[in-house]
Amino acid sequence: MPSTSVLAEPAAVRILVVTDGTASFDRADFGLATLVDVLSTPPGPWVRFEVTRAHREENLPALSADIAGFRFDGHDLGRYDQVWLFGVARAPRPPLDQTELRALAEFMDGGGGVFATGDHEDLGVSMCGDLPRVRSMRKWHWPESGPLGEPVAPSIDGPDRNDTLSEGHDPLFELNDQSDDVPQVITPRMYATSDSPKWAHQGYPHPLLSGPRGTIRVLPDHPHEGECYVPDDLTRSFTFDGYETTEYPAGLAPEVVAWSTLNARAADRDPRKGRLDAGTFGAIGAYDGHQVGVGRVTVDATWHHFFNINLVGDPTVPNDPVKSVGFAASESGRAAYEDIKAYFRNIAVWLSRPATQEAMWWRAVWATRWHHQVAMDLRPALMSTPEDLDLAELLRIGVDARQVLTATVTRADALQWAGRYGVGAVDAGLWETVRPQLDPWQPRSGDEEAGHLPNLVMSLLPELVLDAVLGAVVYAVAAAFPEPTREARDRAAGVDWSATVRPHLDQALDVVAEQVRRTDARLRSLGDTLTAGRRSGA
Structure with a gap:
């Protein structure tokens, strides 16, 4: 740090x-x-x-x-x-x-x-x-x-009690097994921006269960x-x-957002409470x-x-x-x-509250900008010329920034905040419009279409946009604050972050939109070619 x-x-x-x-x-x-x-x-x-x-x-x-x-x-x-x-x-x-x-x-x-x-x-x-x-x-x-x-x-x-004791280091299930080092394993609800098969999309737990080591799947029993x-x-x-x-x-x-599992066991395994029926809750x-x-x-x-x-x-x-x-x-x-x-x-x-979470986001971005892994990779010639930032450069810095950011900010919060306070810094209405495609936790009806892009591509969009947004905001902060001084820190306390990062974010969203359009066109072309080839060979 x-x-x-x-x-x-x-x-x-x-x-x-x-x-x-x-x-x-x-x-x-x-x-x-x-x-x-x-x-x-x-x-x-x-x-x-x-x-x-x-x-x-x-x-x-x-x-x-x-x-x-x-x-x-x-x-x-x-x-x-x-x-x-x-x-x-x-x-x-x-x-x-x-x-x-x-x-x-x-x-x-x-x-x-x-x-x-x-x-x-x-x-x-x-x-x-x-x-x-x-x-x-x-x-x-x-x-x-x-x-x-x-x-x-x-x-x-x-037998229908909610007993989550996991088998510990001794043969019987006892009350004080709750104090051992063996947790219960829970089943988190998983979310996605796509309704494609599980093998084809990114799955996200609820933000409550997104941890530094990945999805949180344990609780005390x-x-x-x-x-x-x-x-x-x-x-x-x-x-x-x-x-x-x-x-x-x-x-x-x-x-x-998470369920506990009840593993059935016979009465003789728990002399105090007796038989337990299988179930979930x-x-x-x-x-x-x-x-x-x-x-x-x-x-x-x-x-x-x-x-x-x-x-x-x-x-x-x-x-x-x-x-x-x-x-x-x-x-x-x-x-x-x-x-x-x-x-x-x-x-x-x-x-x-949302205002407090926004303050967390900009403070986390500020710390990320000064991390040596990110600071050393920035290209000074591009700091003040957002129009020269192409998608490859935004993603290069964005991936670096995400690695640093998610060491302390969970993957779920990083994704939500990049959308709400990154894309939303350009236009709150824009974020609400694109949110169904980018926010896995956005409520959606069962018959709501994920969008015109194939589901496999839709599942990759959140991480692509997150990395591009991170690359843009890091470059914007670097342009406004080129030196790590106390004066920079004090000046940043009163900065209008939305205005500061707007030009860089505009560029990021433009190049991402162009990439999506090109990808859509290529996939449609590929689909047409495969269909035509199959018919001609029939």
């Missing part, structure tokens, strides 16, 4: 983490200290996470909260970019007051992001069961369905998880203390509210994916060299843990 003297101040993401009941922020089994530690190390120099810890209970200094006795209507939520809810208290605890629900609904409708999780049965329903979107993206009610017909949550026992799902009814509205909110504006639905859910002008939401099947006991081991088993230290016990465990930590950080990035 470049010298810290030239790096821009990272974009700040302010996170309010709220829990209740017996959860804590200390090093206890049901503590969130490890999660807070993970968030204290951001993915790159372009962002930092500022965490405020709040607990609903009063007078619990041992729980290490910054705020005790927390109420959502007694605190300025506008100070935060996102709120994370770790609900532990069950139904006997009264639900959130109408005034608290109003404060949260206004925060969400104003663009604030929300993460929420509980565990099996009704664990977490007190804080999360009535909150719009959150209440219908995850199962919170037990043993009966919810007041609006919400489905019953999975039980702690029985646990013998009785909750469940995420997609509701059938997307038409509800709610009124809280006089404030009316639409749960799913424009009918935009949430998605399940939703592990992670996501709602992209940015598509309709509100905040994003993500939910998780269980807070055991985040608690100390599932990450750094159970200190009450000191004679077990694995379960006492968790994922740190082995090289494979440490590798899995790196992916899990990337998932935690991805939540914080993905939930951020």
Whole structure:
């Protein structure tokens, strides 16, 4: 990475983490200290996470909260970019007051992001069961369905429990297997810009599960998880203390973006819980509210994916060299843990407001421009003459820049940001027009055509455009800031990035468009030739 003297101040993401009941922020089994530690190390120099810890209970200094006795209507939520809810208290605890629900609904409708999780049965329903979107993206009610017909949550026992324990280092399945170094393997939803066969297109996981090492396919395991799902009814509205909110504006639905697998096992393999039936269930859910002008939401099947006991081991088993230290016990465990930590950080990035994500993008581009791998490959004669940049040169620098950028920015974020804030810097309307062809995560109907180009070619376009855009913006930044000085860094803090990069991006989009046209024409010609040849030989 470049010298810290030239790096821009990272974009700040302010996170309010709220829990209740017996959860804590200390090093206890049901503590969130490890999660807070993970968030204290951001993915790159372009962002930092500022965490405020709040607990609903009063007078619990041992729980290490910054705020005790927390109420959502007694605190300025506008100070935060996102709120994370770790609900532990069950139904006997009264639900959130109408005034608290109003404060949260206004925060969400104003663009604030929300993460929420509980565990099996009704664990977490007190804080999360009535909150719009959150209440219908995850199962919170037990043993009966919810007041609006919400489905019953999975039980702690029985052969249909959501038991994700992976086979560990001993012959039986036991509760403390959740503290070993063997994670569960999840199945992420994969996205593409094309409906061609899987072998013919680029597949992308949801941005929540795009990690530095590739697609994230692991989570901590646990013998009785909750469940995420997609509701059938997307038409509800709610009124809280006089404030009316639409749960799913424009009918935009949430998605399940990863599933857990239940591997059947006989009763004698688990003396405590007995037989387990095979199945799958939703592990992670996501709602992209940015598509309709509100905040994003993500939910998780269980807070055991985040608690100390599932990450750094159970200190009450000191004679077990694995379960006492968790994922740190082995090289494979440490590798899995790196992916899990990337998932935690991805939540914080993905939930951020669009303006904050744009700030992340330009700071990441700024750092990339000064990286020695990129800086040494730039050709000074081309810096100030964007009209001389051809596609080969843009892609040459763009590939270099992508290698540097994706060392800290996930492949998914790099692709989305290059479109939204790269192509969008030329014209936001242009980005919305071409988005179905370039954004794998853009909602599309089942009968929507991918475009007039063959699907195989369509699948290659996102990476081509990403590299060309990166090459253009790096050249534009280099032209405006040729020397790595503090003065350059200070001047960059107030620059109009859209205006600065516009000439170079115009050139990049022109040469990409010309290449696409030529490719389309050649493929059509090839198709005509093959068809004519087959007919003439018939």
